Amino acid sequence: MSAFVFKAEKIFYSTPNHNILLKDINFEYNEGDIVCLLGNNGAGKSTLIKICAGILSASFGNILINKNNIKCIGKTQQSQLISWLPQSLYRAENFNVIEFLSLNSLRVSKNMQKSNSELPFDFSNALRDFDILDQAKKELILLSGGEWKRVQLARLWLRKAKILFLDEPDGDLDLKHKINLVGKCKEYAQKNKAIIFITSHDIHFAKMVANKICALNNGIFVWNSEADIFWSLNILQKLYGLNKNDENHFYSK
Numbered sequence: 001m002s003a004f005v006f007k008a009e010k011i012f013y014s015t016p017n018h019n020i021l022l023k024d025i026n027f028e029y030n031e032g033d034i035v036c037l038l039g040n041n042g043a044g045k046s047t048l049i050k051i052c053a054g055i056l057s058a059s060f061g062n063i064l065i066n067k068n069n070i071k072c073i074g075k076t077q078q079s080q081l082i083s084w085l086p087q088s089l090y091r092a093e094n095f096n097v098i099e100f101l102s103l104n105s106l107r108v109s110k111n112m113q114k115s116n117s118e119l120p121f122d123f124s125n126a127l128r129d130f131d132i133l134d135q136a137k138k139e140l141i142l143l144s145g146g147e148w149k150r151v152q153l154a155r156l157w158l159r160k161a162k163i164l165f166l167d168e169p170d171g172d173l174d175l176k177h178k179i180n181l182v183g184k185c186k187e188y189a190q191k192n193k194a195i196i197f198i199t200s201h202d203i204h205f206a207k208m209v210a211n212k213i214c215a216l217n218n219g220i221f222v223w224n225s226e227a228d229i230f231w232s233l234n235i236l237q238k239l240y241g242l243n244k245n246d247e248n249h250f251y252s253k
């Protein structure tokens with residue numbers, strides 16, 4: 001069987017005011033790839049991720065999943081293939097962690113009053129994987145920012161989609177949980193033969209997690225390569241418009 005492939009062909013996107021946000025984006029990634037999308041604030045990363053995830057439609061160009069145009073894939077199949085973690089997500093009141101996870105399926109009812117030990121096995125596993133099992137019955141609005149992000153990640157991990165789009169998944173995480181997320185992404189991509197796209201502003205996190213790096217600048221793809229090549233070339237200065245001293249903070253030992 002041939003490898004799972006995700007491809008973007010000549011993607012352009014302009015706003016209703018005819019402001020062109022993305023220009024001629026092309027890439028192709030294969031199962032097992034973890035791609036980190038870098039770029040300055042406003043470069044167009046979230047917009048590109050939303051187009052790839054089928055949340056927004058490109059103004060021009062095609063998104064292909066195994067040569068099938070995303071426009072021709074029904075919404076149900078799309079939701080089985082693709083999971084998207086938005087940069088921020090509204091927390092519903094009167095909803096606890098288990099109830100949020102159960103939105104993936106109807107197996108657990110809204111009024112369930114169970115102890116952690118009676119949780120479905122996969123629920124406990126996902127919560128344990130993201131170190132949040134002890135908060136299973138907590139209301140979403142009472143969670144800290146990092147705990148809420150870990151609950152969202154646990155829900156995504158349960159869905160086992162073939163392509164994950166994670167928009168700043170590390171944003172609220174402390175160092176320990178960032179490192180845990182690195183391990184979980186690598187394990188997920190391997191085990192599920194999946195492709196993971198990540199946007200992040202944490203260069204250290206990007207360096208740890210990704211085997212491919214691509215970079216956007218003002219809506220144009222300015223880089224797309226193996227991560228090793230990207231890191232060996234010290235091009236952060238150019239990418240982020242840093243001065244030499246700023247860049248030394250990252251590269252100095």
Ligand SMILES: Nc1ncnc2c1ncn2[C@@H]1O[C@H](COP(=O)(O)OP(=O)(O)OP(=O)(O)O)[C@@H](O)[C@H]1O
Nearest residue numbers: 015016019021039040041042043044045046047048
């Ligand atoms: N519907 C829209 N109408 C007008 N402008 C938009 C629209 N959507 C996004 N933008 C603008 O497009 C640019 C790119 O936004 P986007 O959220 O994709 O950037 P980003 O690279 O993810 O930034 P950040 O790193 O700050 O999250 C921003 O300047 C944003 O204000």
